[in-house]
Amino acid sequence: MKYRSVFDIIGPVMVGPSSSHTAGAARIGLMAGKLFGRTPRTAHITFYGSFADTYRGHGTDVAIVGGIMGFDTFDLRIPQALDIAREKGIEVIFETSDLLTDHPNTARVLLEDEFGTFEIVGISIGGGTIEITELNGFPLKLTGGGPALVVLHHDRFGAIAAVTGVLANHQLNIGHMEVSRHEKGMQALMAIEIDETIPAEVIAELERLPQIERIAIFGE
Amino acid sequence: MFKSVEELVTIATERNIPISEVMIEQEMHVRRASREDIIGMMDRNLEVMEEAVERALQGVTSVTGLTGNDAVLMQDYIRSGKSLAGDLILDAVSKAIGTNEVNAAMGRICATPTAGSAGVVPGTLFAVKDRLEMDRDAMIRYLFTSGAFGFVVANNASISGAAGGCQAEVGSATGMAAAAIVEAAGGTPDQSATAFAIALKNMLGLVCDPVAGLVEVPCVKRNAMGGANAIVAADMALAGITSRIPCDEVISAMHEVGQMMPTALKETAKGGLANTPTARRLERNIFGAKEDAKQ
Numbered sequence: 001m002k003y004r005s006v007f008d009i010i011g012p013v014m015v016g017p018s019s020s021h022t023a024g025a026a027r028i029g030l031m032a033g034k035l036f037g038r039t040p041r042t043a044h045i046t047f048y049g050s051f052a053d054t055y056r057g058h059g060t061d062v063a064i065v066g067g068i069m070g071f072d073t074f075d076l077r078i079p080q081a082l083d084i085a086r087e088k089g090i091e092v093i094f095e096t097s098d099l100l101t102d103h104p105n106t107a108r109v110l111l112e113d114e115f116g117t118f119e120i121v122g123i124s125i126g127g128g129t130i131e132i133t134e135l136n137g138f139p140l141k142l143t144g145g146g147p148a149l150v151v152l153h154h155d156r157f158g159a160i161a162a163v164t165g166v167l168a169n170h171q172l173n174i175g176h177m178e179v180s181r182h183e184k185g186m187q188a189l190m191a192i193e194i195d196e197t198i199p200a201e202v203i204a205e206l207e208r209l210p211q212i213e214r215i216a217i218f219g220e
Numbered sequence: 221m222f223k224s225v226e227e228l229v230t231i232a233t234e235r236n237i238p239i240s241e242v243m244i245e246q247e248m249h250v251r252r253a254s255r256e257d258i259i260g261m262m263d264r265n266l267e268v269m270e271e272a273v274e275r276a277l278q279g280v281t282s283v284t285g286l287t288g289n290d291a292v293l294m295q296d297y298i299r300s301g302k303s304l305a306g307d308l309i310l311d312a313v314s315k316a317i318g319t320n321e322v323n324a325a326m327g328r329i330c331a332t333p334t335a336g337s338a339g340v341v342p343g344t345l346f347a348v349k350d351r352l353e354m355d356r357d358a359m360i361r362y363l364f365t366s367g368a369f370g371f372v373v374a375n376n377a378s379i380s381g382a383a384g385g386c387q388a389e390v391g392s393a394t395g396m397a398a399a400a401i402v403e404a405a406g407g408t409p410d411q412s413a414t415a416f417a418i419a420l421k422n423m424l425g426l427v428c429d430p431v432a433g434l435v436e437v438p439c440v441k442r443n444a445m446g447g448a449n450a451i452v453a454a455d456m457a458l459a460g461i462t463s464r465i466p467c468d469e470v471i472s473a474m475h476e477v478g479q480m481m482p483t484a485l486k487e488t489a490k491g492g493l494a495n496t497p498t499a500r501r502l503e504r505n506i507f508g509a510k511e512d513a514k515q
Contacts, residue, residue: 001221001375006247007261009333009370009379009396010341010363013268016323017435019334020380021487050382053488054433056507059326079326104382104486126380126388127333127370197251 003129004146012128014073020105021051021058024124026078029067031132032109035152035214036068036118040111042091043068049104051124052096064107065092073128102133132218138180138189146175146193151206152213155181155188159211163190166209170202187213221246225372225413225467232409239399239409240361243368262360268330269319269342275327276318282325284506287436291318305448308347312447316343320440332363333370333379333392336428336435339443340393341366344401344450352404365403366396369416376468377475381428382487384478386442391423391474394446394453401454415457417467419450424470424477427485429492432503438493 003009014023033040045064047055055061059079066081069088077084085092103123110119121134132140135150142148153159160179167174173195181188198217206215222228222242232239247258277295281288294314297303303310316339323329323338332341345362348354354362370379373392378384398415402408407415423446431437463470484491493499 001223003371003374004221004250006243006364006367006371007265009374010262010367011265011330013265013328013330014335016326016329016335016338018336019331019338020382021435022335023331050487053490054430057430057433057489058435074328076328104483104488105380124380126378126383127374128331128335129374197253 002125002131003127008127008129012073014128015076015078018058019128020124020126021054021060022063022078023073023128024105024130025051025060025063025107026067026071026073027128027130028107028109028120028122028124029064030070030072031122031130031216031218032111032118032120033068033070035120035135035150035216036111037214038113039088040068040090041113042093042111043085044093044095044110044112046095046097046108048097048099048101048106051105051107052098055096061094064109068109068111130218135189136187137182140191141178142176142191142193146195147198148218149192149194149198150216150218151190151192153188153190154211154213155185156211159188160190162209162211163192163206166202166205167192167194170199172196172198172202221250222372223375225369225416225471228368228372229409229413238361238365238403239368239412240364240403243364243371259360262363263356265330266360266363268328269345272319272322272327272329273315273342273346276315276321280321280325280327282321282436284432284434284436286431286434286502287324287440288321290440291315291321308351309448309451312344312347312451313444314343315346316340316443316447317440319343320443324434324436324440332366333374333396334381334389336381336439337389337393337443337446339440340390340446340450341397341400343443343447344397347447348401348404348451354404358404362400362404365400365412369396369399369412373471377471378478384475385426385481385486386428387420387423387426387474388478389428390442390446391420391426393443394423394450395420397447397450398453398457401450402457405454405458407458411457413467414461414463415454417463417465417470418456418461419453420470420474421463421465422449422453424474427481427492428487429485429494430487430489431494431499432506433489433494434506437499
């Protein structure tokens with residue numbers, strides 16, 4: 001089930017005008033910004049489908065850039081996000097594509113600075129709820145069966161056991177899990193769907209583990 | 221978790237509890253949170269809805285100037301005592317419009333289930349609350365009942381205009397409001413489902429054709445009519461009128477219609493009202509000549 005909470009339906013509290021094109025876009029940006037972990041020098045954003053056709057009227061552009069800077073859906077600074085990004089020295093590039101995507105509301109966000117790049121593809125499925133379908137080139141196939149923990153980590157022995165061990169200690173049950181990597185010994189990804197809401201202290205504990213680069217949760 | 225309206229109604233009926241209670245208990249389970257926490261979260265969303273309407277009734281205009289101040293016009297008209305449809309329905313109309321005017325102005329609202337359809341649920345709630353003598357708890361329950369029905373639609377069909385047209389947004393919101401009014405008025409869970417079915421049946425096929433791609437025209441007025449439709453559907457169900465097509469099948473039909481709907485009518489601003497000469501002129505005035513990013 002893609003929607004798990006009544007607050008996906010009665011919510012989010014947000015700056016208008018569109019839950020899918022504004023709040024959803026902010027959440028895609030938030031996810032990108034959180035996983036990148038610092039202020040990017042460049043944000044390259046590509047819109048597809050309905051996003052490409054109506055992004056200006058829906059404030060999709062300001063929302064996604066606001067999200068990248070950490071503004072949540074209800075942040076009243078969202079309408080000024082492009083100006084704020086300029087003040088922070090972030091170069092923002094928008095592009096639209098008529099490439100056919102699986103979902104009409106699709107955005108690709110590529111963040112860059114001198115230390116590296118990070119890319120995610122997100123879809124906004126309605127009412128402000130989003131799914132991430134691709135992360136740094138790793139395709140994500142989450143079932144939507146529960147909140148998902150996405151962990152970017154170094155591809156070393158014991159990393160997966162350490163993460164699942166923490167979850168087990170907190171009696172959190174894994175419903176679905178996938179692991180992938182581009183190259184042996186380089187960056188790898190764990191996507192773990194949990195049956196219950198993941199408490200903040202569990203995230204903090206996971207973040208303290210060696211080998212872990214970044215963690216994000218979605219689908220709550 | 222309940223997966224259908226039938227299941228939701230069965231749980232509520234067998235346990236002799238309102239639909240709002242089924243939703244609250246499920247949320248407590250999903251979040252592993254206390255009742256107080258869940259109620260508190262919904263109370264804060266209700267506050268946002270109240271603030272939006274309050275702001276709208278002082279008059280608000282969108283950045284483009286396409287929408288605004290109609291909520292005030294309607295309140296003035298109600299006060300004139302000349303209304304034909306009745307003060308309660310028109311109060312819902314005014315407050316639904318008001319919420320969406322604030323939304324169009326990039327103000328703060330609570331999506332119910334989406335921002336483009338954010339007016340129907342609070343608009344009807346604030347219109348019926350005095351008549352039904354609803355206290356704070358009953359108002360919060362109204363939102364849980366609405367949410368329970370929206371939850372089924374979101375998981376079995378869609379609440380996205382880009383995926384299913386306006387029927388998925390204002391249509392869903394109208395059904396949600398109708399179901400919640402029934403519970404607030406003392407109707408049965410089954411009557412809530414009937415009200416939802418009647419409301420959504422009359423929204424089937426509604427396209428999403430926003431002028432200039434803005435959530436203003438016709439979105440604001442569709443919320444107004446959604447509010448009116450919801451109240452009438454609730455009254456029909458409370459009168460004992462039933463729906464020949466069960467609620468879950470109406471939801472499936474909405475999903476099917478949405479999938480058959482051409483992309484030009486699903487939030488791309490390529491067809492319908494968005495493609496009228498006046499709409500195109502407005503679009504040029506707002507965004508300038510076709511320096512549009514369409515490649």
